[in-house]
Amino acid sequence: MHNNVIDYLNNIVRIKPDKTAYSDGTVALTFSDVYELSGSIGTYIANRGIYKKPIVVFMSKSPMEVATFLGVVSAGCFYVPIDEEMPADRIKLILDNVRTPLIICDRVTASKASDLQQSGTDVILYDNIVADTKRDDAVLKEIHDKAIDIDPIYIVFTSGSTGVPKGVVACHRSVIDYIEQLSEILDFNEDTVFGNQSPLYFDACLKELYPTLKFGATDYLIPKQLFSMPYKLIEYLNEHRINTICWVVSALTMVSAFSTFDDIKPEYLHTIAFGSEVFPIKQFRIWKETLPNATFTNLYGPTEGTGMCCYYRVNRDFADDEPIPIGKPFDNREILLIKDDDTLADKGEEGEICIRATSVTLGYYNDPERTAAVFTQNPLNKAYPEIIYRTGDIGKYNDKGELIYISRKDYQIKHMGHRVELGEIEADVDAMDVIKMAACIYDNDKKLIILYYIGDIEPRELDGRLKEKLPRYMLPGRTYKLESMPFTGNGKIDRVTLKKMYLGEA
Amino acid sequence: MNELMEILKSLHPDVDFENEQHLIDDKILDSMDIVRLVTELTDKFDIKIKAKDIIPDNFNSAAAISALIDRINEE
Numbered sequence: 001m002h003n004n005v006i007d008y009l010n011n012i013v014r015i016k017p018d019k020t021a022y023s024d025g026t027v028a029l030t031f032s033d034v035y036e037l038s039g040s041i042g043t044y045i046a047n048r049g050i051y052k053k054p055i056v057v058f059m060s061k062s063p064m065e066v067a068t069f070l071g072v073v074s075a076g077c078f079y080v081p082i083d084e085e086m087p088a089d090r091i092k093l094i095l096d097n098v099r100t101p102l103i104i105c106d107r108v109t110a111s112k113a114s115d116l117q118q119s120g121t122d123v124i125l126y127d128n129i130v131a132d133t134k135r136d137d138a139v140l141k142e143i144h145d146k147a148i149d150i151d152p153i154y155i156v157f158t159s160g161s162t163g164v165p166k167g168v169v170a171c172h173r174s175v176i177d178y179i180e181q182l183s184e185i186l187d188f189n190e191d192t193v194f195g196n197q198s199p200l201y202f203d204a205c206l207k208e209l210y211p212t213l214k215f216g217a218t219d220y221l222i223p224k225q226l227f228s229m230p231y232k233l234i235e236y237l238n239e240h241r242i243n244t245i246c247w248v249v250s251a252l253t254m255v256s257a258f259s260t261f262d263d264i265k266p267e268y269l270h271t272i273a274f275g276s277e278v279f280p281i282k283q284f285r286i287w288k289e290t291l292p293n294a295t296f297t298n299l300y301g302p303t304e305g306t307g308m309c310c311y312y313r314v315n316r317d318f319a320d321d322e323p324i325p326i327g328k329p330f331d332n333r334e335i336l337l338i339k340d341d342d343t344l345a346d347k348g349e350e351g352e353i354c355i356r357a358t359s360v361t362l363g364y365y366n367d368p369e370r371t372a373a374v375f376t377q378n379p380l381n382k383a384y385p386e387i388i389y390r391t392g393d394i395g396k397y398n399d400k401g402e403l404i405y406i407s408r409k410d411y412q413i414k415h416m417g418h419r420v421e422l423g424e425i426e427a428d429v430d431a432m433d434v435i436k437m438a439a440c441i442y443d444n445d446k447k448l449i450i451l452y453y454i455g456d457i458e459p460r461e462l463d464g465r466l467k468e469k470l471p472r473y474m475l476p477g478r479t480y481k482l483e484s485m486p487f488t489g490n491g492k493i494d495r496v497t498l499k500k501m502y503l504g505e506a
Numbered sequence: 507m508n509e510l511m512e513i514l515k516s517l518h519p520d521v522d523f524e525n526e527q528h529l530i531d532d533k534i535l536d537s538m539d540i541v542r543l544v545t546e547l548t549d550k551f552d553i554k555i556k557a558k559d560i561i562p563d564n565f566n567s568a569a570a571i572s573a574l575i576d577r578i579n580e581e
Contacts, residue, residue: 228540229562231558231560250541255557264557459519460519464519
């Protein structure tokens with residue numbers, strides 16, 4: 001009985017020690033390498049007396065970063081991945097929240113990491129740890145024997161409406177349940193060759209990282225630059241015989257929209273999963289026609305539910321304006337569609353998508369208030385404590401009994417595969433002293449975040465300053481200065497009018 | 507060239523596109539920018555940019571992008 005993700009590693013290293021586990025195309029680590037490297041990191045942390053603490057991993061996306069995650073976990077701690085592309089302000093908010101005793105960095109991130117160092121936090125180079133510390137089986141076994149499946153494994157940060165990101169804490173039990181269910185649905189096995197697209201600082205990368213350990217598969221961490229070079233991207237898939245991809249929709253449509261398949265086709269690809277956004281049907285058809293024998297699966301799920309929780313295997317054609325359903329829950333999950341009055345939606349009625357499952361995460365780290373707002377008692381159960389996660393997504397069942405995503409309850413949006421709260425962007429802009437007022441809308445057709453503001457700064461300069469504050473995917477695509485802001489009757493910013501102004505209708 | 511500059515400026519008002527020579531290599535334009543840029547170029551200039559043409563050499567500077575557009579128009 002697995003109760004810890006390290007069990008996957010301990011098992012597979014005996015069966016396939018010399019097979020490549022993780023590679024970025026240049027550096028490759030075998031399962032045996034991963035076992036030894038993660039073991040030395042785990043031993044180092046344990047020897048420092050650090051236990052059950054968040055450890056920040058600030059490294060470039062690489063096989064070594066994955067080994068570091070597993071090292072942190074084998075020490076009985078949980079990893080908090082941050083990335084060189086995150087703006088310094090955001091990293092600082094994350095560090096303020098987790099108060100880590102240790103930041104593990106690499107040579108690329110070392111100078112940034114030491115700038116971020118707070119009192120009580122040590123910064124150490126990955127290279128130095130693995131050079132100086134040997135794996136100590138006895139130390140790690142003692143920790144492993146004490147582990148239970150509700151211990152945390154990671155914290156990943158998502159966008160928050162007040163401008164402060166929320167740290168979602170997931171435990172072993174949730175991750176193992178997710179990996180087992182997902183593997184069955186997508187039919188992963190030892191011959192699976194993954195082509196990972198997701199950054200390692202999101203839960204999206206769980207799809208590849210842990211099934212690789214479970215089956216002894218191989219995971220290629222595709223260099224990010226290739227996602228702007230469609231021809232080279234497909235060349236890379238073919239070169240490494242990649243047969244399974246779980247990508248955000250924007251990465252898939254980038255390939256199809258540029259007619260890449262006229263010149264080159266994926267030769268080994270047979271399993272394609274996508275999610276986080278609605279797949280435009282025209283682009284979907286191009287993929288389907290290019291790879292008629294491949295399976296296509298739409299996945300849906302919030303970070304708070306550990307990865308994905310619903311799936312739909314595409315098995316029919318869709319009209320151009322018809323959304324691909326999010327289908328039905330994985331096994332061992334129940335989706336409740338709950339209306340505003342806390343009762344269940346009837347057939348055909350809309351309700352908030354709520355998740356009841358072992359995959360519901362532990363909550364937001366060091367944040368009881370925001371945790372309590374969305375990790376709530378199941379309103380249908382008055383008899384004993386039972387936590388559900390309220391996603392804030394509105395859904396309904398179609399006449400085929402398939403779950404359909406309708407929209408966000410608030411004005412959180414999906415942008416380039418990321419969940420973005422427009423309110424967080426507004427809060428960051430509002431916080432600048434030259435700004436009097438800011439409001440964002442989203443152009444869903446062109447996939448652009450539109451920022452309107454009143455203030456003593458020109459759009460060009462404001463855009464430059466926002467780059468210091470916001471992650472790339474949260475930056476406005478268009479920025480407009482206003483003399484006055486439209487308001488609704490009850491004094492709220494009138495986003496409907498802003499939208500009309502944007503479309504040239506007002 | 508003016509139309510191209512307008513499109514580039516709309517992506518990143520704060521970047522000096524007249525002089526910048528390493529838009530891709532220095533990660534000034536990322537993959538989202540490239541997708542948007544190629545889409546807008548396709549619309550504005552009524553050209554078809556092939557997947558094979560979307561490589562760093564063709565997008566590292568405004569001059570390189572302009573040369574790419576000219577080359578496609580000649581073909």
